[in-house]
Amino acid sequence: SQQGEEDPQALSIQEGENATMNCSYKTSINNLQWYRQNSGRGLVHLILIRSNEREKHSGRLRVTLDTSKKSSSLLITASRAADTASYFCATAFSGSARQLTFGSGTQLTVLP
Amino acid sequence: EAGVVQSPRYKIIEKKQPVAFWCNPISGHNTLYWYRQNLGQGPELLIRYENEEAVDDSQLPKDRFSAERLKGVDSTLKIQPAELGDSAVYLCASSSRPSGDRGEQFFGPGTRLTVL
Numbered sequence: 001s002q003q004g005e006e007d008p009q010a011l012s013i014q015e016g017e018n019a020t021m022n023c024s025y026k027t028s029i030n031n032l033q034w035y036r037q038n039s040g041r042g043l044v045h046l047i048l049i050r051s052n053e054r055e056k057h058s059g060r061l062r063v064t065l066d067t068s069k070k071s072s073s074l075l076i077t078a079s080r081a082a083d084t085a086s087y088f089c090a091t092a093f094s095g096s097a098r099q100l101t102f103g104s105g106t107q108l109t110v111l112p
Numbered sequence: 113e114a115g116v117v118q119s120p121r122y123k124i125i126e127k128k129q130p131v132a133f134w135c136n137p138i139s140g141h142n143t144l145y146w147y148r149q150n151l152g153q154g155p156e157l158l159i160r161y162e163n164e165e166a167v168d169d170s171q172l173p174k175d176r177f178s179a180e181r182l183k184g185v186d187s188t189l190k191i192q193p194a195e196l197g198d199s200a201v202y203l204c205a206s207s208s209r210p211s212g213d214r215g216e217q218f219f220g221p222g223t224r225l226t227v228l
Contacts (some may be wrong), residue, residue: 043155
């Protein structure tokens with residue numbers, strides 16, 4: 001079964017707009033990670049946020065984590081057509097930081 | 113640095129036939145994972161290796177699936193016999209020993225299996 005659930009399942013925006021994806025999970029975590037998957041390709045790690053962190057930035061990416069609500073969000077600013085992909089959150093349970101449980105993903109389409 | 117290598121990229125077989133997938137992780141990565149990804153879903157872990165030891169294979173359907181990582185480097189995942197429901201993308205990933213806020217996994221391109 002999948003631990004994280006992303007919302008929305010699909011998102012379509014215009015180039016230049018911001019995209020926000022949300023992830024909810026059920027149990028205590030060590031860290032939460034976001035991955036991107038282009039069509040027909042493997043997953044690429046984007047960013048990792050630890051359970052004691054609330055916000056993290058990497059380039060145009062901003063991730064927040066609210067452990068009280070067991071939720072995280074990924075914000076992509078100034079989106080580009082190349083950002084079109086599926087985005088997955090993955091949680092590492094407390095006590096087993098090497099094992100990840102993936103959500104079902106958000107399909108982002110950025111229109112030129 | 114070379115990434116995770118998987119072969120074949122695509123495989124089409126008839127049901128009840130055997131199939132094998134191969135993975136070569138990033139050099140020096142002790143941990144190797146096999147995932148299955150169904151269409152429109154996230155990857156689901158099948159088995160995790162720490163060096164040559166399978167430390168988590170609870171999600172591996174052991175009646176038909178087997179895996180090995182004999183020398184703690186490359187790995188093979190086998191299905192025998194394949195069923196229609198096995199059609200999916202099989203992903204291999206590797207990671208180094210985590211420390212601090214490490215723990216990211218590096219994925220190969222996957223093998224897309226179609227069972228007819």
